[in-house]
Each structure stands twice: as C-alpha cells, then as structure tokens.
Amino acid sequence: MTDVLRRGRASLAFSFLVQGVAFALLVTRIPGIQNRYGVSDGMLPVFLAAVPILAGIGSVSTERLVRRVPPSRVLRWSQPVVLLALLAVGAGRQMVVLALALAAFGLAVGALDASMNMLGVSLQRAYGRSIMLSFHAAYSLGGIVGASLAWVGAHYGLALWVSYLPVVLVLLPAALVGSRWYVDGEAQAPVEKGAVAGGGLKWLLPLCLVMTVAYIGDSTVSNWSAKYLQDVLGSSEQMATVPYNVYMVTTLLGRTVGDIGVRRFGAVA
DSSP states (O other), rough: OHHHHHHHHHHHHHHHHHHHHHHHHHTTTHHHHHHHHHTTTTTTTHHHHHHHHHHHHHHHHHHHHTTTTTTHHHHHHHHHHHHHHHHHHOOOOSHHHHHHHHHHHHHOOOOHHHHHHHHHHHHHHHHHOHHHHHHHHHHHHHHHHHHHHHHHHHHOOOOOHHHHHHHHHHHHHHHHHHHGGGGOOSSSOOOOSSTTHHHHHHHHHHHHHHHHHHHHHHHHHHHHHIIIIIIIIIOTTTTHHHHHHHHHHHHHHHHHHHHHHHHHOOOOO
C-alpha cells in the first residue's frame, strides 16, 4: 500500500473523529443550550428536527456538487463550518442566532457526511478490502471525547462557549492541515442502466426502510437521552451527558471488529 493511501486513510479517519467530537458536544449539551436560549419544550423538537432535515438537503446537494468539485474540497471547507457553527451555538444569546447556527450546522454536516463517506468508499476500493467501519469507529472515538468534554463542562458549570472555544481552536486548524492528504477517487459505484428503475428499486426500498428505522433509533439516543435523564429521571446536567458516552463506547466496539467480520463473512452476513 502506498504512502499516499496511508496518509489519505489517516487524514480521513481524523476528519471522522473531529466530526464525532463536534456532534457529541452539541447533542449532549442540549439541556444547557435550551436553558441558555430559553427554548420551550414545545419548540425544542422543531430545532432538533431541523438539523437532520437540513443535513439531508446538504447531502443531496453535495451529490450534485461533486460532479464539478472534488469531494475532498467539499469536506475541506464544510468541516470548519461545522466547528464554527458549534461555537456560534455556544456563544449566542438570541433565538435567531441559535436558528441560524443550527441551520449552518445542519447543512454543513450533510455536506461533510456525504463527502467523508464518498472519500471512504474510494479508499476502500483502492485498498481492496473492507476499511469503512474503521472510519466510523474513529467517529465513535470522537463521540467519546466530545461527550467526556461535555461532562467536564457541565461538572464545572462552564459556559457553553468556554467549553466549545478550546475545542474549535485545536481541531479547526488540525483538520485544515490534515485535509492536505485527502485522496479523491471514484467515490460512487457506477449505476448500471436501469438499476434503479424496475428491479433495482425493489431491493433498495427494504434497505432504505431498515436505514430509516436505524437512524430514528440512533437520533433518539443522541438527541433526547440528555433531556430524558434531566427532565424525567431528575439527573444533573453532567450525568445527562453519560448515556451518549456509553452508547459511543459500544458503537466503537462494534465498529472496531466490524471490518474483520465483513472480510471474513461478507457484508450481507
């Protein structure tokens, strides 16, 4: 394996880790964000639902964008937007600031997620074996780091921007430097003529249904676990960050061994 591919794999794994940190810092501090901006319980689902909806828009837009712009360039500039949007969430005071920051976060996350996975698929093809789950394991590791930092911030009563600023100051330049070694390639499999129309669609729909249900479960854990512990079970804000951390630990374990399983038993099994 060439040094170019090794550096590309390492830099992309770091990008996944950075995104895991950023997302964990956002979702595990939802009670703190709600208190800072005075968001009512009725309005909170609107804000939380807007992020994945806008992320979906960002992903679809990226699919069209990469026809003209390399995925590496999309990732290089969408990741700083995610980090800066996170900082804006922590630093703002007015509801309009929160809305704009979450909108920017959602759109950038969609572009980032699509471009990261495109690069991951192209690297996996170049390697000739399953390595994709190792990138998602890096995301889980980042989630553990982010949730742990959120616990520290809640434990010591730090303002959101105080918790977020050092993370952004460290990770943003590191991500930009690491982006020098991204490796572009054929990120999407060629679609055979008529694959989607007719028979191909018949097999895609069940897969999409499974992915939708899995995403709902995943987003329920990430978006609502902190609120549930604090509002329903009466835990402290710092304890409310723990479930997401535990969840990321278990996903890390599954994703760490996942590639080995795919290589041995195949992706379908």
